[in-house]
Amino acid sequence: MTSPSSSVQEARRALGQRLAEIRRTAGLTKRALAQSLGWHESKASRFESGARSPSERDLRDWCSACGAEGEAEDLVSTARGIEGMYIEWRKMERYGLKWAQESVVPLWERTERFRIYSPWLIPGPVQTASYITALLTSIRERRGLIDDVPAAVKVRVEKQEVVYGNHTFAILLEESVLRYRIGGTDVMAGQLGYLLSAMALPSVSIGIIPQDADRSGLWPVEGFFLYDDELVNVELISAHLTVVQKHELAMYAETFSELAELAVYGPAARELITAAIESLG
Structure with a gap:
């Protein structure tokens, strides 16, 4: 995978090349x-090299000086x-x-094919309300945000309706995700039980990568959501990254x-989930 800011920098260079042309x-x-x-x-x-981002006024002035006013809005x-490709959480969550x-x-509504890889958490489309509450409560406390967790949970649960629509979900989880105790034993038991139920949905495919799988060729990478072949979202500690460069999208698709x-899928995946439930005691 590329560095978090590489997609943004490449996009800036591409914009600079257009200005040069x-x-x-x-x-x-x-x-x-x-x-x-x-x-x-x-x-x-600096504008042409991508070292500095032009303002909207800069872009319009550039086009006017070049007699290319028709290029300005594009x-x-x-x-x-x-x-919008690299947004710090404090900016994205400033209103809660x-x-x-x-x-x-x-984005969720217009996406037909979701490909999701998670090495840390059960992903949003198949989370229970209790699991979501535990996650968002932790985020709110760590980032010092306003307390609108119940309202945010309601929105995320409503977003899950796409699972039952004209969409497909291919979800890959590291086995360790099943073992991380988010929200306590009862919350995890309910979440893992729901994961078993979600596997039966015709629109959902859930694969579990066993902890004893040979990772010599490809070790765990950052979690990501691939929306059709349009864009990738990656959640970083400090920011929300959107990848749109075609060659980078291809890298994420290949990695997925x-x-x-x-x-493993089907009965083998169910066995791993069931074992995780039993380990809760």
Whole structure:
């Protein structure tokens, strides 16, 4: 996998290349363009190299100076997308956990094929309300957020309706996920029991990667959600990362396929889940 910020930086470089192409098409040097806008030449250079992100006004001024006003709105839209690729949790959750949960509903609704890999937690589409409550309560306390956990839990549970719609879910879990005690024994027992029930849904495939699987070729990686072939979301300690570069999406898709080959399904997966339930005592 690439570093957390590589997708953002590559997108910035791609935007810079487009700005350079527009400038060259207009027959302008960087110095001439900068002088026409009252900038230092280094400012134009940083935009083109991706070292600095242009503001919306910068983009519109650039296009105007190059006689390419028709390109401006597309560039502004691209820049807004880049800024949304790496969002710190404190910004995403500034209005509370309920708002953060609601912000991804449109993406869930339009996605037809979900591919989810989790090395740490049972993922959202197959979580119980009690498990969600335990997770969000911990997040609220650690990040010092407003207490809207019940409302946020309600939104996340309602989001799970997509499991019963025209969507498919391929979920891969490390076996260790079954053993991490989130919310205590009773909560985990209920969550694991629900996981067994979810395996029976026609839209859901759940694979478990056994702890004794040979990981010489591919060890556990960061958890991720792959939405169709459109984008990947990765939850970091500090931020929410969105990956949209095609070659990176292909890497995540390939990694998911390789992880899927390590997993067990059906009766073998049920046996691992049942063993985890029994270990709760």
